[in-house]
Amino acid sequence: xxxxxxxxxxxxxxxxxxxxxxxxxxxxxxxxxxxxxxxxxxxxxxxxxxxxxxxxxxxxxxxxxxxxxxxxxxxxxxxxxxxxxxxxxxxxxxxxxxxxxxxxxxxxxxxxxxxxxxxxxxxxxxxxxxxxxxxxxxxxxxxxxxxxxxxxxxxxxxxxxxxxxxxxxxxxxxxxxxxx
Amino acid sequence: xxxxxxxxxxxxxxxxxxxxxxxxxxxxxxxxxxxxxxxxxxxxxxxxxxxxxxxxxxxxxxxxxxxxxxxxxxxxxxxxxxxxxxxxxxxxxxxxxxxxxxxxxxxxxxxxxxxxxxxxxxxxxxxxxxxxxxxxxxxxxxxxxxxxxxxxxxxxxxxxxxxxxxxxxxxxxxxx
Numbered sequence: 283x284x285x286x287x288x289x290x291x292x293x294x295x296x297x298x299x300x301x302x303x304x305x306x307x308x309x310x311x312x313x314x315x316x317x318x319x320x321x322x323x324x325x326x327x328x329x330x331x332x333x334x335x336x337x338x339x340x341x342x343x344x345x346x347x348x349x350x351x352x353x354x355x356x357x358x359x360x361x362x363x364x365x366x367x368x369x370x371x372x373x374x375x376x377x378x379x380x381x382x383x384x385x386x387x388x389x390x391x392x393x394x395x396x397x398x399x400x401x402x403x404x405x406x407x408x409x410x411x412x413x414x415x416x417x418x419x420x421x422x423x424x425x426x427x428x429x430x431x432x433x434x435x436x437x438x439x440x441x442x443x444x445x446x447x448x449x450x451x452x453x454x455x456x457x458x459x460x461x462x
Numbered sequence: 463x464x465x466x467x468x469x470x471x472x473x474x475x476x477x478x479x480x481x482x483x484x485x486x487x488x489x490x491x492x493x494x495x496x497x498x499x500x501x502x503x504x505x506x507x508x509x510x511x512x513x514x515x516x517x518x519x520x521x522x523x524x525x526x527x528x529x530x531x532x533x534x535x536x537x538x539x540x541x542x543x544x545x546x547x548x549x550x551x552x553x554x555x556x557x558x559x560x561x562x563x564x565x566x567x568x569x570x571x572x573x574x575x576x577x578x579x580x581x582x583x584x585x586x587x588x589x590x591x592x593x594x595x596x597x598x599x600x601x602x603x604x605x606x607x608x609x610x611x612x613x614x615x616x617x618x619x620x621x622x623x624x625x626x627x628x629x630x631x632x633x634x635x636x637x638x
Contacts, residue, residue: 304550314550318526318542319576321534346523347544350494351530357497366494368523374480374490399478400495 288462294442294455297326303462310461315415315443317352327442327455328355331412334453335360336438339410341403343367343425345394349414352442356412364412365403367396367425379431381424394421396428404432411450415458416441419449426450465489468632470618471502479637487637491619493590494524503618503631504531507588510629511536512614516583519543519605521570521597525590528618532588540588541576543601545569553577555608559600570600572608580610587612592628593621593636 288303288311299320303311317324335342335356342364344353350366357364369392371378377398384391409429411422416439426436444454465476466489475496477489493500504527511532518540520529526542533540545568547554553574558567572580585605592598592615602612615628622636 302550319540321530321540324530325534346494347526350523350526354497354500354527354530358501363497364495373482374488374492376480403495 290458290462292443292456292458294323294330295326297323299323301458312445312461313458315348315458317348317414317442318350321351324351325355328352328359330455331356331440331442332360334440334455335362335410336408336440336453338408339437340407341365341409341434342412343404343409343429344412345369345421345425349412352414353412362410363403365396365400367394367400367428369394371395372397379428381427383420383424392421394424394428396432401428401432404429404434407434408437409434410437411439413439413441415443415445416448416450416452416454417445419452422448422450422452466634468619468634470499470631471506473498473502475499477634485638488593488621489634489637491591491634492524493528493618500527500531504528505535506631507616507618507629508532508535511538511586511616514584515586515614517541517579517610518586518588518616519580519601519610520588521545521601525588528590529588532616538586539579541572541579543604544571544573547571548573551575555604557600557604559596570597570604572604577608580605580608583610584613585610586614586616589615589617591619591621591634592617592625592630595625598628 290301290313301313345367375397379396441454445458446460464479481487529540551573555572617630619634620630621634
C-alpha cells in the first residue's frame with residue numbers, strides 16, 4: 283500500500299499548523315508537535331488551555347523541553363506559578379527528587395530530576411501537570427509521583443494534544459491520531 | 463545560606479550562592495519556574511535588541527522561555543540549539559562545549575531544518591548567563607559555519623569577567 287503525503291493539519295484558535303510526521307519503529311508515522319521556535323502557536327495553545335486548568339489549581343508542574351514556552355505562557359496568562367522538572371542531574375541541584383519513566387515510544391527509560399527547592403514549592407499545593415503532548419501517560423505519572431512525594435496533590439493533567447490511550451485522565455485541546 | 467541580591471527590571475531576587483566545582487561557587491540564577499523574572503527580562507532585553515537583527519538563537523534549556531518572550535515582544539523568530547541529537551533532525555550540526563554549571567563536556571546541536579533561518583541573516587544569541595564564554599564560543603562557531611552573522615549577544619547577566627560585547631541587564635560575581 284502506498285502512503286499519501288504524511289502530514290496532519292491542526293487548528294488552535296486562529297492559528298493553523300501542518301504537523302510533520304516522523305517514522306517510528308513500531309507505529310508507522312506519528313505526528314510531531316513543535317512549540318519551540320513558534321511563539322504564535324505557543325500563545326494560541328496557552329490561551330486555549332486556560333479553560334482546561336482544573337478549578338482550585340495553585341501551581342503548575344511541567345518537564346523540559348518542548349512544553350517549556352507553553353507552560354511559561356500558561357503561567358503568565360493564568361497568574362499561576364510553575365515548576366519544571368529536568369531530564370538530567372545538574373551540579374547545582376540541592377536534594378533533588380528522582381523518578382524513572384518507562385518510555386514506550388522511545389523504548390528507553392528516562393530519568394526525571396526535580397531540584398529540592400523547586401519540589402518544596404509544591405508542598406501543600408494543588409498541582410496541575412502540564413505537557414505539550416501526552417501519549418502513554420508515563421511521564422505524567424512520574425510527574426504526579428513528584429507531586430505526592432513533595433506533599434502536594436494532583437488537581438489534573440492537561441496537554442495541548444493527546445495521542446492514543448493514556449494511563450491518566452487528560453484534558454487536551456485536540457486528540458491526535460496514534461499514527462498517520 | 464548566603465545569597466546575592468539582583469534586580470531584573472522591576473523584580474528582585476535573592477540568588478543562592480552554590481558550589482558548582484571544587485573552589486568555585488556561583489550566584490545561581492535559574493529562570494526555569496520563574497515567570498515574573500522571565501517576562502521582565504524578556505521585555506527589557508527586547509527593548510535592547512538592535513533593529514537590524516533577523517533571528518534569535520538560544521541554547522536549550524534555561525534560556526528557552528526567555529527567547530520565547532523576546533521573540534514574542536520583538537516579532538523576530540527564534541531558533542533553539544539543542545543539547546542532544548534528535549532522531550527527526552535533518553543533517554544536524556554538532557559542537558562540544560564545557561559548561562561551568564555542568565562541569566562536563568556537552569553537545570550543542572543545530573537541526574539542519576533550521577539552517578535556512580540563520581544562513582545570510584543577522585543573528586542575536588540569547589542566553590541567561592554568559593560566564594566563561596564557552597557556550598557562546600561554540601554557538602558562534604555553529605552560526606558562522608552555516609553562514610549566519612552574530613551581530614549581538616543578549617544575556618540577563620554576565621558573570622565573572624566583564625564582557626563588553628554582551629548586552630546584559632546586570633553582572634554576577636564568580637566566587638573562587
